[in-house]
Amino acid sequence: MLLGGVGWSIVSSTQIGWSAIAPKSPGIVDDLRSASGAGATPVIAAFAEKRTVPVFRTGLGSVQAFNSVTVTSRVDGQLDQLLFVEGQEVKAGEVLAVIDPRPYQAAVRQAEAQVRVSEAKIVAAKADLGRLEELQKSGVGSRQALDGKRADVGQLQATIEAAQAEAERARLDLEYTSITSPIDGRAGLRQVDTGNMIMAIDRKVIVVVTQLQPISVVFSLPQEDRVQVSEQLAKSRGLPVYAFARDSRTQLAEGTLTMVDNQIDPKTGTFKLKATFANTNNALWPGQFVTVRLLLMQQPDAIVVPAPAVQRGPQGTYVYVIGADDRVAMRAVDVGQVQDGVATLEQGLSRGERIVVDGQYKLQPGDRVSISGAERPGGDGQPFYPGSERSAAPPS
Numbered sequence: 001m002l003l004g005g006v007g008w009s010i011v012s013s014t015q016i017g018w019s020a021i022a023p024k025s026p027g028i029v030d031d032l033r034s035a036s037g038a039g040a041t042p043v044i045a046a047f048a049e050k051r052t053v054p055v056f057r058t059g060l061g062s063v064q065a066f067n068s069v070t071v072t073s074r075v076d077g078q079l080d081q082l083l084f085v086e087g088q089e090v091k092a093g094e095v096l097a098v099i100d101p102r103p104y105q106a107a108v109r110q111a112e113a114q115v116r117v118s119e120a121k122i123v124a125a126k127a128d129l130g131r132l133e134e135l136q137k138s139g140v141g142s143r144q145a146l147d148g149k150r151a152d153v154g155q156l157q158a159t160i161e162a163a164q165a166e167a168e169r170a171r172l173d174l175e176y177t178s179i180t181s182p183i184d185g186r187a188g189l190r191q192v193d194t195g196n197m198i199m200a201i202d203r204k205v206i207v208v209v210t211q212l213q214p215i216s217v218v219f220s221l222p223q224e225d226r227v228q229v230s231e232q233l234a235k236s237r238g239l240p241v242y243a244f245a246r247d248s249r250t251q252l253a254e255g256t257l258t259m260v261d262n263q264i265d266p267k268t269g270t271f272k273l274k275a276t277f278a279n280t281n282n283a284l285w286p287g288q289f290v291t292v293r294l295l296l297m298q299q300p301d302a303i304v305v306p307a308p309a310v311q312r313g314p315q316g317t318y319v320y321v322i323g324a325d326d327r328v329a330m331r332a333v334d335v336g337q338v339q340d341g342v343a344t345l346e347q348g349l350s351r352g353e354r355i356v357v358d359g360q361y362k363l364q365p366g367d368r369v370s371i372s373g374a375e376r377p378g379g380d381g382q383p384f385y386p387g388s389e390r391s392a393a394p395p396s
Helices: 026-033 102-138 143-176 223-235
Strands: 041-047 049-072 077-082 095-099 178-180 185-187 205-222 240-244 251-265 270-277 289-306 311-313 316-322 328-332 334-339 342-347 354-358 369-373
Touching: 041 316, 049 185, 049 270, 049 334, 095 205, 102 143, 143 178, 205 223, 205 251, 205 289, 223 251, 223 270, 223 289, 240 270, 270 289, 289 354
Parallel strands: 041 369
Antiparallel strands: 041 354, 049 205, 049 289, 077 095, 095 178, 185 205, 205 270, 240 251, 240 289, 251 270, 289 342, 311 316, 316 328, 316 354, 334 342
16 A cells, blocks of 8 residues: 555646546536636635545654574684675575584594493493392392492493483584574675684674564654554554655555554653564665654544645634635634645534635635636545545535
């Protein structure tokens, strides 16, 4: 879903951001112009519309890797091979580097040989123990010798277990000479060259692997929005979130809100949120700053007008309403939200009323106007997204 510029268009060479949503209708414009006469002030007009309007919250966010792993060596040795290319996509378990394995191969052979030695010793000890037990049964064996041999067998059994554990540790060290990626992701810059000695205790970084798909964006909103966001998130499986370039026009990705932080920053009066994006095209990159728009809810049957129609005076916000005699009157309005050049009005106008969009600075209440151009509102009850195109129908 592309969220972009605003939805209506004015039939005039002057474009003010009310982009076309239907073919121009000469009959409509002719009707609006019909009352124009000498001495009338030329203005651009539009109709108030009733739409289902998305309610957004906008904040600045930063892109964070879903997972980021610093790859190091678990064993000491000379770096024998680097098997990745900088910037390469790697899979979990893929070998990235190899420490010279020969010392560890020798250690494995030595440990396994020690196991065999211990096993041979216990075989001999068990044979001696068996003979002593037979002598004891015959009444000629020494009880003390029998007990001593049994202790020897037990000690040798423990020696075997220790040797087996040492062999297992040696095999594990040998396995660690092949350094693998623990996650799927993209390899960054290599931090060490082949031939260097690597010490595990130094935690020398070989490369950082960053998971880009999926990816996260952390952004902030004012604390006043926290309750409403939390309530809407609890009602849904995840609120839609849209990431835009810093120009706030180019949509980069669509994702889902996954987390609301458990505290408010007392210094800024904001709270943090996290959204997750599939990022299949890698449009988002760790460290990137983006404009984030959170779709909080849909507001049905909202009265909307082009934002330039709303003026501010000493008594608050107002619009110029064009009467049936083409004379204007100031009408106070309550503005809910303004986004993408669209103002949502809480009260003050009804669907189908004509308002002045451009040319207000020349007007006084009661002035007669001539309509330079206008466009009638679209159908009721349909979801409205800034930048979308859909058919328009005149008000009934």
